[in-house]
Amino acid sequence: MHTMKGLMMKAVLLLSIMSFYSFCSGASNSSNKIGVNYGRLGNNLPSPFESIQLLLSMKAGHVKLYDADPEVLKLLSDTDLHVTIMVTNQEISMIASNESHADAWIDDNVLAHYPSTKIRFILVGNEVFSYNDRQLWLDLVPAMRRIKRSLNKHQIHNIKVGTPLAMDALESTFPPSSARFRSSIPAEVIVPLMRFLNSTKSFFFVDVYTYFPWSVNPTNTSLDYALMKSGINETYKDPVSGLTYTNLLDQMLDSVHFAMQKLGFNNVRVAIAETGWPHDGDFDEPGANAYNAATYVSNLVAKVTSDPPIGTPAKPGIEIPTFVFSLYDENQKPGPGTERHWGLLSNTGSPIYEVDLTGTSHENNTKLSEPSNNGPYNGKIWCVVASTASPDDLGPALEFACRQGNGTCDQLAPGKECYEPISIVSHASYAFSSFWAQFRSAGASCYFGGLAVQTITDPGHGSCEFPSVLL
Structure with missing residues (x-):
């Protein structure tokens, strides 16, 4: 059965390469279109079929899943959406231990759907370094290698393999030039990861939220700087690199660039696996409102869909593949109130605020009233x-x-x-x-x-x- 699948794959390989470029190649018309994270930690969400129709109507270019759900992947077939799937953290060690497990995972989750479903990235794990599980850390890159080898066996070369990390993988981020990876992450983990990404021309995927560093101390950094508002007078000059920053997102992204550079990797590109702004939250979470969320996402889309690409001060002119978090509010996510309020859409499928994912319009928050919770709550x-x-x-x-x-x-x-x-x-x-x-x-x-x-x-x-x- 596996042999039959392999023959079928080879027969359509040339067509798939010609027709279905991923945004990492820069050859597709949707290469600079924004992506959306489709999380499903909710008990009141629209069906997968409705969700995909909504993504298409929003003109998203890419969708990122947190698993490789067969129903969702089948529904995505023959759509123009480029798809990112995920090996869950629970599957990493098993795949790392034996190549047959990686082959079976590729058979079940890629070959069963590709190329009619335009799978473009396989992300191994989610924020692995945020968990204090040394064995999981050690198994990460071996699992990524096995997944890549399994793809190569089927002559599939336009699916990149990566892993999304949170900003807590860095122990220093300010100024950006001082950034370095956490000393608690062993060299035998982070260096092989960088080698893998570099040799396969994949991306360093990072979950980057300007909301969190701003909201921890909203008097330290201006809200406009965190929201990437254009025309503001506030800038920051890195005292070592001499680079000037006009928004917090660029600062955070360049801290990743500098951290990689310190390990000797200057050519690995960064992709944003998650970013966004909460439209609601608890009383002790300032700035969580629809006005700010619409502003941030609108400015984000304008930045990452710009033609030619803008990049960052340390990497100007470089395209940054980006996924907004998230499609829906997910009412079963634990933690503070903001955790359940990142959605572009409500559970009815209606927009929580207007945003144009194509980047052609920037008047997305004009109908929203000015927020009253942009400062810390006192009481x-x-x-x-x-x-x-x-x-x-x-x-x-x-x-x-x-x-x-x-x-x-x-x-x-x-x-x-x-x-x-x-x-x-x-x-x-x-x-x-x-x-x-x-x-x-x-x-x-x-x-x-x-x-x-x-x-x-x-x-x-x-x-x-x-x-x-x-x-």
Whole structure:
């Protein structure tokens, strides 16, 4: 059966090469079209068929999946969308251990769909260096090599293999010229990765969000600089390289360029696997609004679809393949409120804000009112049960919050100030607020599996005072 597939592939190889160039070749009309990340961590999202129709109507050039779902890949066949698929983190070590596993993965996830589905990238893993799993790190490049060899066996040379990394792969990013990879990432991992990307002419894929460094300290960097607004007076000159920056995205991208350069790799191109701006979030997440999201994405599209390419100060004139995050809001993503509000579309398929992915229009946020949350929130915030939460689901979350110690739920004991009213909703709200107030600085979020939300309305009553976070 594998032999038959191989013969079929060889028979159509010339046609596929002539017809279906990836954007890494720069030969396709869609080479500089924006891509969109199609994540599916939601229980209320449109079907894959509807989603692909929406991507086509939005004139996206590329779509990036977080797996290699056969239904989605089949639906993408005979469309003009160029497709990026992913080897999940859980599959990496198995593929690294044996070439037959890589061959089987290519058979099932590439040959079963290619070339009618225009697969252009295979990304091995997702933000692997963000997890403290040394074995996974060591298995990453061997898995990438095996995937590449399996493609070569079938004479498939226009599918590039890469891996997307988060910006936390770098331990220093400012100024960009000082950037270097984290010392905790062993040389026997990062150097072979760079050699692989260089020898296969693939890209260093990076997930880069200007929102995060800006929102951590919004008084340090101007919002306009983070949003890539043109015509602003703010610039930054790198004291070592002498390069001048007019936006935060270029600074972050060039920090990757300089980090690679320090390892002796000056010719590996950068691609943006994820970027975007949240259109909503929690009270302690400034700047998360639709106006800013529309501004950022519009400016991003204008930059990366420019003809000729703009590039960055360190790499001018170089095209940067880019995927916006994300197609939808994904309501099952854990963490802070922004995690569930990166979508271009709502779960009904309607635009959350207007944006032209072709880069021909820049008037995308003119219908939106000016935001009021661009500065840090000052005041108290509580964490309470969400109005959408079912009381039947609160028991385990309440138990989790209370068993963490530090007196989290002492005031809920009989005779204490917050014992009454005796209801699971009231007790859970107190426990959530108490837990979050104690452990927020350690990374805890007001989420509890979707059962909790932030509020600036004091939920206390009588002599019962709910713990709060004061910003």
